[in-house]
Amino acid sequence: MELPRTSRSYGSEIEELIVGKGDYIIGGARSPPFLELDNARNRRPVIFGEAYDDLGLYNESAASMFSGRQNDIEEWAVMWKELGADGICLRLTRPDSQELVKRIADRTRIPVMVSADTDILKKTASEVDDSILILYCRDEAQSLEMSSYSNNHILVANCGDTDPQTLCRRMQELGASNIIVDLGKGKMGPSFKTLRSRISSYRMDGLNGVPDSQHNIICDATPSWDEHGHDVTARKASMIEAMTALGAMMAGADVIVVKGPGAADMARVYGEELADL
């Protein structure tokens, strides 16, 4: 039986972003995720491992996986590099965080993402100028406020329930030049279906040329750990986190943030195999 061709082509491509010291490129999708049928680019999503400067609320099962190096955030960041992460997501609280970010960027030479209060983000954005950071804004208000202070770093448009195109447009009007969109928390449960649908819909809008839809998509899979009790094993939590990452990547996420090294490893391998690398 002769079958009809099912491959499709799209009128637009997702933008490429240069991050870190200039030697990392993310994004650039020209098809639904990984789909060779539609001439996918052989590039996998990038995986960022998170590190905290304050372990007060950090999950104990996750901490056990870092052999004590989580007690020094610089060592923790270096460990993420050794584990093969593409970048580090720093969750910072200290007022002198910009110095720490510079040191970690220089020492690891891999892309750095920063999540912090607005004052810290502003200071970091203005003082770090030899590395392109991703400033991971926590909510819509911070995304808008930081738009005037991005200093050529990449800003995350944290959309919440807001329409992503509208938020990206407003951020650009305020001065943001490079944007990645966050469409919701990466965790299993009833919200995951909605998240995947939002990611997929935004990606298809981008490929079909809808204005303000060509930005890359980030998914923070670390909230998947919050769904477990404190007695969860690191293995089980990592498997759920890896499934969350896989679900987000297959919907169209270009950047994934993970808590556990096991999930980072699994997500990277999944991405490599699906991207045929």
Next chain:
Amino acid sequence: MIALTISDLMDADMAVLRLSELRKRVCDHGVPEAVCIRNDSFSDEPFVTMTELIGTIWDGVLILETSDPSIASKALVRVMGRRPILLGATADNIDQFSMTATLFDCPLCVSAERLEDLMDLSAKASSLGVENILLDPMMRNMKQCLEVCTDLQRLSERMPDADHPVMVRTWSGEYAMTMAAVSILSGDAVVVTDDLDEDSCETLGVLQESVR
């Protein structure tokens, strides 16, 4: 739907023990929903005995995997009314398997590596009266799983012969869990694994609940 496999070479006591463990997993995690009985002995007696045993203690979906339609028929007599899915129909035995599936009113899974051949088998089974058909494109890895499941979804929009559930046959361990996950995320296929540990069953159960 996730299925775990029990070989007809397994000792009966071991099989009972295994099933009680799987029933507990279903209660705890919702996975596996099905048990696949595989005819590793290539003879009828062990397969028929194992099918009868499992049919009495497993309430969920049954899958009978054999390459021999006459062995399938003998086993089906022992689980009348359960409508197990028959797995094993290929170009070599499609006529007999279609007759068996029609006679016992069972869903039939047809297997072929090329989609063209798969569509031919589906059309043939349909013409011989099989009402419920599943398609097994014999996928070997997660990349192939994503590509072929997408291809079949798009074909089904244009061809009625392609509009059937997909079955994915995979092995055991973490790669099998990943194949199952990609299958679920690509369109809710029926996944038959050799084996999965309890953590993998829980993970897939959570994933299924979250994307349905």
